Amino acid sequence: MANEGDQVQQTSNDDEIDLLDLLSRLWAGKFTIFVFIVLAGLAGIFYILNTPRTYQADGLLQLEEKSSQLALPSSLADLSGDSPRAVTEIEIIKSRLVLGRAVSRLNLAWIAEPVEAPIVGHLLATQSFSLPDWAFLSPFARQGDEIELQLLDVPAAWLGEDILLEAAGTGAFDVWLPDGRTVPGQVGDLLIDPETGFSLRVGVLVGQTGRQYRLVQLPETEAIQRVRERLTVAEQGRNSGILRLEYRSQSPELARRTLDAIAQAYLAQNAERSAAEAESSLAFIEGQIPDARQAVQEAEAALNAYRQEQQAINLGAEGEALLTQIRAVETELLELDALEEELAERYTPNHPEYQRLLGARGRAEARLAELEEEVRTLPATQREVINLTQDVELAQEVFIQLRNRAQELEVLRASTIGNVRVIDSARTAIRPVAPRTMVVLALSLILGTVLGMTWVLLRSYLRKTVDGAEDLEALGLPVFATLNKHPAAARSKNSARSLPLVAIETPDSLFVEGLRSLRTSLHFAMLDAKNKSLVLTSTAPGSGKSLISANLAAVAAEAGQRVCLMDADMRRGQQRKYFDIPRDNPGLAQVLAGETSFEDAVLQSKVDRLSVLPAGPFPPNPAELLMRPDLAALLARLDQEFDLTIIDAPPVLAVTDPVVLGRAAGAVIAVTRFAQTHPGEVQAMLKVLGTSGVKVSGAILNDFDPKKAKSRGGYGYAYNTRYSYK
Incomplete structure (x- = not known):
């Protein structure tokens, strides 16, 4: 149970470390993220200005x-x-x-x-x-x-x-x-x-x-x-x-x-649709009016013809009375029918009101039957006149009703406005709805932040460089020293004139403290070396080996050793800039070529016990000069006259000079640059030197930045405090 608890706690700690590592990497790349945010913001502003307003x-x-005759249940609606x-x-x-x-x-x-x-x-x-x-x-x-x-x-x-x-x-x-x-x-x-x-x-x-x-x-x-x-x-x-x-x-x-x-188009079609029923009814009624008019004319013609034929001018008092009563009863029946339709919607046939209406209609029908029976007792001529007169009146009534209904439908069609009305007429907002300025800016800034963070993390994880001493130790190289970043490193890369000697100008800097530690480590590491010469080389230019060589020589000389600094980079030698030596001054190339003597080439520097053998005017064949036996003789003489010889050699992956120098020297130290040197380059350097029988004694991690090291997941040791007498 205890082991399981320890595993859970360790997993939690690992997660916390990963989160802190992620945040530290993002914080280290804050300027890159800021650049992405600014670019995304500018892109958003450009989009806003270059997009038409909507x-x-x-x-x-x-x-x-x-x-409507059909409606949904309220629950479904x-x-x-x-x-x-x-x-x-x-x-x-x-x-x-x-x-x-x-x-x-x-x-x-x-x-x-x-x-x-x-x-x-x-x-x-x-x-x-x-x-x-x-x-x-x-x-x-x-x-x-x-x-x-x-x-x-x-x-x-x-x-x-x-x-x-x-x-x-x-x-x-x-x-x-x-x-x-x-x-x-x-x-x-x-x-x-x-x-x-x-x-x-x-x-x-x-x-x-x-x-x-x-x-x-x-x-x-x-x-x-x-x-x-x-x-x-x-x-x-x-x-x-x-x-x-x-x-x-x-x-x-x-x-x-x-x-x-x-x-307006929708309202018009809605009104037309609402008036369609009235138009249809009107068309039907207008089609029936000619037939009704014809029926009136035919009924009147039949009545007039019968009167002329039978010489019947009028019905007489009795006939007129019967006809008037029949009209009244028929009118009453029509009114009762209309009243029945209204009562049927509210009451059942068993309701007293409904029963009273049925009784009244029965009495009216009985009265109508009695009147019709009385009409049958009249002479045939009067009966026929009454029937024809009823036909005329009925045809006239139908014609009048059709004409009245047509007029009503005309009015209805003209006054139809549909069942839709405008509440708010169309109006345009003052401000455009697109592009939405604040939304676009916010999204662009968020996108810039995400892209910046993604870029920083991808660059951090995919671009693998030497970020700490453990990276070099994983390659089989012991780390003799981790040198903190110093402003002089940046000046040494770009300056075409003289360069400052940090060990003399700022002796209490963290960079110089690291050199002192390196001096101590090298003292014990070279006890079993075949000679007292030390080659400083690198995988590629820009690692800072010339700066380290010059200042390490000064630090060693200050410790009481007799030191000779040899600039063996006869292609791009930089040591003359640290000691203000003219470019045309004879140096290593001329000594190996036999053009000048050792005594004339070696110069005493401004630092006590420190002599400098510059590269001299650059020769056309530096590799061939180093292959001569004169190199071994030169190193033997330096061993007799000096306690330590520091050789500033060219990069291994650039030329073959370091291989020759490494075989002749007592020790070879590889200089790597923090967050710049690739582990693959170090492996290639070890392979090149190892193939020629040269063993690299160790490495120096230069230009170390503790803040960036934390952000990149590196954990190299460096000097972060000063200890000095007050």
Whole structure:
């Protein structure tokens, strides 16, 4: 159980270390992340300035209740997001019937706009820039350019094709047709091409000579689809019957006008749909009126003919009385029928009111039967006159009712306004809805932060370098010293003049303390060496071996040793800069070539007990000079006259000189640079030297930065405190 607890605690500690390591790496790359944030912010600002503004118009419509024979149960209606009728009306608004009317009313199938430059076109068209008068910029839109069409009609084959219009000055322009021809025109004049039927009238044209404009007439279906994509219709709330319409456009006025046209087209079709029933009834009644008129005429003709035939002028008092009573009873029956329909909706037949009505109708029917029986007792002539008179009156009543109903339907059709009303008319917001400045800036800054962090972490994990002493020890190299970063290292790489000797100018710096530790380590490491010469080399230029060689020699001399510093880099030697030695002063190359003596080449430096053998004027064959037996003789003499010889050698992976020097010297030390030297380079150096029989005694980690080491996951030892006498 204890072991399991220790494992859990160790896992927790490892997770915490990984998190701290991640945060430290990000903190070390904070400047890189900041650069990414700034670049992303600039990109966001550019996007905002170079993106056309989009404005949104909105309006509200109310769907009034409409009677229907079929309705959903209330429980099902509550479950649906939009009411069934709202869904239906939304689809009607988006239909080609409604949108097509708006497109036709506002000529939304026309596209007329200035030609914008690539990438930065909108920026140039909306911002006032003082650009050079270059010919290739003249066609592109600038601030204030405008075109407005009054007519555009193209052949069917040219629908959707771009037509280019170029301003020619003083209201004139040239039109480049899709068939390759160019026709001239004038603002306000009708331009007609007889060959193709192309028609154009430009109402407004603002722009300098050479400015170009793009004209397109879209097919109706494509224009409707463009409008549909910019239109949004949704119900406000659940089952509210309130529809919210929104339309987006780059022009605030066009957005308002388009949404208003869509709303008016929808209201018109709704009113037409509501008046359709009245029109249908009116058409039926108007079709029945001639037949009713004909029936009246036929009934009157039959009555007149019978009277003339039978010489019956009038019915007499008794007949008139019967006829009047029959009319009254029939009228009463009609009224009772209407009353029965009303009572049937409220009561059952067993209700007392309903029973009283049935009794009254029974009595009226019985009275009518009695009157008809009395009519049968009249003479045949009077009976026939009564029947014919009833037919005439019935035909007249039907004709009058049809004519009255037709007049009512006429009024109803004229006064029909539909069951939809406008609550809020179309209005465009003052501020654009896109691009959303704050959102774009926030997203760009977040994106910059994420990209910066990703870049820092990828670079940290994928670009493997020597970040601590443990990296060198993993390659089999003992680390003699870890030297802290010093400003002189940066100056030594770029300076073409004299370089400072850090060990003399700042003897209490952490860098010099590391050299003193290195001096002590080398003293014990070279006890068994074949001679007292030490080669300092590196994998590639820029590791700081020349700086370390010069200052290590000074530190060793200050400790009482007789030291000779040999600059064996006869291609790019730097030691003369630390000791102010002229470039043409004889040196190692001349000694090996036999052109000068050892005594003339070795110079006493400004540091006691420190002599310098510079590289001398660079020879054409440095490798061949080192291959001569004179090198061994030179090292033997240096062993007799000095306690320590430090040899500043060229990089191993650059030339073969370090191999020759390493075989002759007593020890070889590899100089590596923190966060710059790659482990693969160190392995390649060890392989090159090992193949020639040269063993690398150890390594020096130079330019160590404790803060960066923590951020990169390295844990190298360095001097972080000073200890000195006050």
